[in-house]
Amino acid sequence: MQTEKVIDHIVNWLKNYAINANINGFVVGISGGIDSAVTSALCARTGLRTLCVEMPIHQPPAHVTRGKEHIAKLKKQFANVSDVNTDLTETFEVFKAALPEISASPELQLSLANTRARLRMSTLYYFAGIHKYLVAGTGNKVEDFGVGFYTKYGDGGVDLSPIADLMKSEVYALAKVLGVPESIQVAKPTDGLWQDDRSDEDQIGASYDELEWAMKEDKKGSTASDFDGRKKTVFEIYKRYNNANKHKMEAIPVCEIPMNLKE
Structure with missing residues (x-):
């Protein structure tokens, strides 16, 4: 960098x-x-x-x-x-x-x-x-x-x-x-x-260096089954937090009303 x-x-x-x-x-x-x-x-x-x-x-x-x-x-x-x-x-x-x-x-x-x-x-x-x-x-x-x-x-x-x-x-x-x-x-x-x-x-149960590695692997499309030992554990920790906290990282869901119901 x-x-x-x-x-x-x-x-x-x-x-x-x-x-x-x-x-x-x-x-x-x-x-x-x-x-x-x-x-x-x-x-x-x-x-x-x-x-x-x-x-x-x-x-x-x-x-x-x-x-x-x-x-x-x-x-x-x-x-x-x-x-x-x-x-x-x-x-x-x-x-x-x-x-x-x-x-x-x-x-x-x-x-x-x-x-x-x-x-x-x-x-x-x-x-x-x-x-x-x-x-x-x-x-x-x-x-x-x-x-x-x-x-x-x-x-x-x-x-x-x-x-x-x-x-x-x-x-x-x-x-x-x-x-x-x-x-x-x-x-x-x-x-x-x-x-x-x-x-x-x-x-969290993992260091930031480990989480950075897991984030990059996730972007590549890797899954937990691609790893074993500590790497598998870290990847699973990363995915657990990533999935559980989607509500923070994505836009607030809006209930869109069909136009025919508004007429």
């Missing part, structure tokens, strides 16, 4: 899109992870106003520290970058308290994890609205179009997606050139939606 040219291409795409839409800049949620770091660095390079928003909800201290380190470095490099910290922990707890009491279950925990992402989406659009900014998505190609590893109407609720055509390995390649802090580059990828430090690999 021609990394520097890819960076220039994305930066120009972001800038032209914002100018043509008569928008002042971008807002990016900063998690302390590689995807949000790369996305915010790309937005900063447009020269347009870029607002980095921290939105901790019972966040592990390491995530917060990495996010602050990245923001501080961006602000030192780019005068167009600003930041705001909006701690949503109390908001999340108030929301939970307003809900009917339900017995603890994996489904409850997943629903609450997704609620965190949706609270953050609402916060980003609040800032986007008052500043006339666009919400820049931080999803990569494997997450957005492979396994659907994001929250519908949470981190999936964005105005534009600058890195969604990049595999995770390609995002890391951009991070090196963009000067993303080493602490972020070496950290295990995590969605940060749980009150622990579980990684994406812990949740």
Whole structure:
């Protein structure tokens, strides 16, 4: 990959899109992870106003520290970058308290994890609205179009997606050139939606390198029967997520009414 040219291409795409839409800049949620770091660095390079928003909800201290380190470095490099910290922990707890009491279950925990992402989406659009900014998505190609590893109407609720055509390995390649802090580059990828430090690999059961391989094999038309051992396991994991999360990756189904019923 021609990394520097890819960076220039994305930066120009972001800038032209914002100018043509008569928008002042971008807002990016900063998690302390590689995807949000790369996305915010790309937005900063447009020269347009870029607002980095921290939105901790019972966040592990390491995530917060990495996010602050990245923001501080961006602000030192780019005068167009600003930041705001909006701690949503109390908001999340108030929301939970307003809900009917339900017995603890994996489904409850997943629903609450997704609620965190949706609270953050609402916060980003609040800032986007008052500043006339666009919400820049931080999803990569494997997450957005492979396994659907994001929250519908949470981190999936964005105005534009600058890195969604990049595999995770390609995002890391951009991070090196963009000067993303080493602490972020070496950290295990995590969605940060749980009150622990579980990684994406812990949740999915496969690494991003493995998922990239499976995504490419799926595009070739391969099936699980073409592999054995770990490769077969990874391919089956990929297909399970891909099939289960089609509702995130495809357009919302619309019930079309036959014309004769409208007459």
